Amino acid sequence: MGIFFYNIFLILYTAGIRIASLFNRKARxxxxxRKNLFTELRQWREHIGPSAKTVWMHCASxxxxxxxxxxLEQIKARYPxxxxxxxxxxxxxxxxxxxxxxxxxxxxxxxxxxKNAALxxxxxxxxxxxxxxxxxxxxxxxxxxxxxxxxxLVSAVFREGQPFFNxxxxxxxxxxxxxxxxxxxxxxxxxxxxxxxxAAQAVPAGDTRFDRVIAIAENRSPLPVHLADFxxxxxxxxxxxxxxxxxxLLVHYVKIHPTVKFIIAxxxxxxKRLHEAKKLFGNALFYSEYVADNGAPQVLxxxxxxxxSRLYELADITYVGGGFTxxxxxxxxxxxxxxxxxxxxxVYEKFHEATELSEIGGAFPxxxxxELEALLNRLFSDKAAAEKASALSRNYVYEKRGATEKIxxxxxxxxxxxx
Numbered sequence: 479m480g481i482f483f484y485n486i487f488l489i490l491y492t493a494g495i496r497i498a499s500l501f502n503r504k505a506r507x508x509x510x511x512r513k514n515l516f517t518e519l520r521q522w523r524e525h526i527g528p529s530a531k532t533v534w535m536h537c538a539s540x541x542x543x544x545x546x547x548x549x550l551e552q553i554k555a556r557y558p559x560x561x562x563x564x565x566x567x568x569x570x571x572x573x574x575x576x577x578x579x580x581x582x583x584x585x586x587x588x589x590x591x592x593k594n595a596a597l598x599x600x601x602x603x604x605x606x607x608x609x610x611x612x613x614x615x616x617x618x619x620x621x622x623x624x625x626x627x628x629x630x631l632v633s634a635v636f637r638e639g640q641p642f643f644n645x646x647x648x649x650x651x652x653x654x655x656x657x658x659x660x661x662x663x664x665x666x667x668x669x670x671x672x673x674x675x676x677a678a679q680a681v682p683a684g685d686t687r688f689d690r691v692i693a694i695a696e697n698r699s700p701l702p703v704h705l706a707d708f709x710x711x712x713x714x715x716x717x718x719x720x721x722x723x724x725x726x727l728l729v730h731y732v733k734i735h736p737t738v739k740f741i742i743a744x745x746x747x748x749x750k751r752l753h754e755a756k757k758l759f760g761n762a763l764f765y766s767e768y769v770a771d772n773g774a775p776q777v778l779x780x781x782x783x784x785x786x787s788r789l790y791e792l793a794d795i796t797y798v799g800g801g802f803t804x805x806x807x808x809x810x811x812x813x814x815x816x817x818x819x820x821x822x823x824x825v826y827e828k829f830h831e832a833t834e835l836s837e838i839g840g841a842f843p844x845x846x847x848x849e850l851e852a853l854l855n856r857l858f859s860d861k862a863a864a865e866k867a868s869a870l871s872r873n874y875v876y877e878k879r880g881a882t883e884k885i886x887x888x889x890x891x892x893x894x895x896x897x
Contacts, residue, residue, distance in 0.1 A: 484616055484649055485591075492589050503748075507569035511586040519601045522563075522583045532561045533895070534604040536587060538613040539568035541809065543575055545633050546610035548689040548882040551580055556886070557895045563602055567613060574783060590615040599625060606894050608632055609657070616649060619656035628658040628894050632885060633686050635830060636667040643670060654679075661885055664830060681888070684881035685831070691815040692879055694787050701788055704769060708778055709739035709792065713858055716793035718786045718813065719745040722754070723802035724823065729758055730847040731854060736761075736776060738858075741789055743780040745799055745808065752781050787812045795857055795864070797821045801843065807832060810841060817872030819857055819864060821850065831878075840870035 498505035526532070535550050537543040543566070554562055564581040566572040576584050588594040595617035607622055607629040622629050641647040642654055654660070654676050661683040662668055671680040700706070708714070717728055720742055732740055742762075744755055756762045762777035765785075780786065790796050796813035800806055801823020810820045810832055820841040826832040835841035844850045857864045889895050 481616070481649060488590055504569050507573065508586075511569065511572060512588060515586060515588055516597060516601065519583075519585060519598070522585075523601050523603075526561045526582060530561045531559065531605040532563050532602060533557075533606045533608065534563045534565065534602055535581075535608040535610065536565045536613070537567075537571055537610045539566065539571035540574055541571075542610040542613075543571050544690055544809070545685070545687050546608060547580075548686050548693065549608060549632055549885050552882055552886050553889075553895065554580055560605070560895065563604070587615075587618075590617050592617045592621075595621040599627075606630070606889070611635070614650065614653045616653055619653050623656040628892075629656060630885070630889070630894075631657045631660045633683075633881065634660055634662045634667060635664065635828075636662065636670045637828070638670065642674060647674075651675075659888060661881070661888075663881075681884070683884040684878055686881045686885070687809065687811055687831075688875055688878040689880070689882040691787070691809075691811045691875060694812070695791075695815045698788050698791070701785075701792070705765070705778075705789075706792065708741065708768075708774060712737055712739045713794050714739045714741065714792060715795050715797060715854070716741045716743075716789050716813070717797040718743045718790065718799065719808035720755075720797075720799035721745055721803055722751075724797070724799040725755055725758055727802070727823070727844075727847050727850055728797065731851055732759055732777060734851075738776075739774075740777045741780065741792070742777060743786045743789060747781055747783065752779065755779050790818060791816045793818050795819050795821065795854065799823075801825050810835065811875055814840060814871035815875045817868040819867035820871060821853065831874075835871065835874055838870050838874065840867050840874055842867075 495505050495508055499509045533553055535546050537546055550562060553560065561582040562580065564584045565587040567587050572586055578584060588598055599621045604627055607627060609629060609631045611633050619629065641650040651674055657679055659681060660671060660679045661681050663685045665682055668680045668682050671677060715738060717724065717740065725742065742755060744751055752764065756764065756779055759777040761775050762779050763775040764779050764781040766781050768778055790813040796818045798808055798810045798813060798820060800808045802825065806825045806828055807822045810822060813820045814835060820835065822832065822843055824843055824845050826843055832841060836843055842853055844853060
């Protein structure tokens with residue numbers, strides 16, 4: 479794709495979102511969040527002062543933010559004089575983290591374009607830019623390169639078939655060249671980057687999500703007593719980030735095993751989705767309705783955001799949703815860090831940790847309700863097998879920690895953050 483076609487893509491993409499905003503809630507938030515954005519950015523810059531040094535971290539959405547968060551928080555702790563600017567492309571990240579206290583300013587990223595990128599960079603004046611995992615915007619990256627502002631890509635993963643690695647990928651290769659350093663999750667990504675002349679920029683550092691989930695597990699606040707007691711004396715399955723397809727898979731087991739308790743945390747918690755889930759499972763209550771003395775339902779549906787990463791600790795077995803959608807499974811590390819067997823659907827090939835954990839026996843992909851039933855029955859009846867899977871999960875996560883320190887070490891070595 480050449481620059482001409484890239485610019486045409488940007489025009490069509492933005493127009494498509496504006497049309498979709500007439501009937502789609504997320505698209506509407508995307509458009510609304512970018513109104514008066516440059517005015518707000520100028521006010522923010524004026525507020526922090528013209529001489530303030532800034533670190534800008536950009537994330538596509540919530541998952542990428544959690545991936546970059548350990549690095550951001552270490553920078554904040556070690557270099558407190560720097561101001562932190564955090565941007566999101568998606569409403570899914572911005573709306574949930576717009577009040578995150580670890581950043582000095584949180585905004586949507588203006589749509590890519592030569593004018594927008596130049597104006598954004600001139601207002602923000604970043605001293606260092608962190609780009610998390612993916613989302614490559616040509617005009618922003620080339621504007622930063624031309625101003626000689628260091629840009630570091632964090633926790634990236636590359637695969638054959640991506641445009642960087644085909645003969646028509648000139649503009650994509652140019653974007654890769656804009657990064658001062660590319661920290662990747664695995665050696666395979668290093669080799670792919672080497673095949674297009676980027677070996678000098680590529681460093682295998684691992685995935686910062688391991689550091690993040692360990693920090694959550696080790697510094698978690700206690701759950702409410704009545705929730706912590708839910709399922710006590712029964713087998714308990716915690717299913718997180720579920721979609722409709724996951725819930726239809728789980729409901730089969732719910733109906734034929736009434737003594738097994740379930741905590742279900744849907745990926746989307748709008749009113750329509752929550753009530754669909756409650757109707758599907760039958761003997762279910764929302765968490766907001768549940769108190770310990772009103773009779774424990776078989777299924778508890780979590781109708782809030784922010785609790786899931788602690789809920790997995792309660793489970794005997796965990797299930798992580800998304801594996802029956804095109805985008806694939808959600809974060810299995812949040813469950814594995816507690817030493818729990820992890821189950822998910824068949825779409826997981828793009829997720830390195832899911833493949834590795836499945837190969838060693840700490841995680842289990844399933845294709846349908848019958849496979850899920852057989853697996854759950856085996857894990858519940860074979861205590862040794864369940865304990866082995868649990869130990870493998872926890873050990874796998876802890877053995878992978880350390881990516882954050884590798885990235886911070888580089889920033890210190892190259893003096894990219896100096897007071």
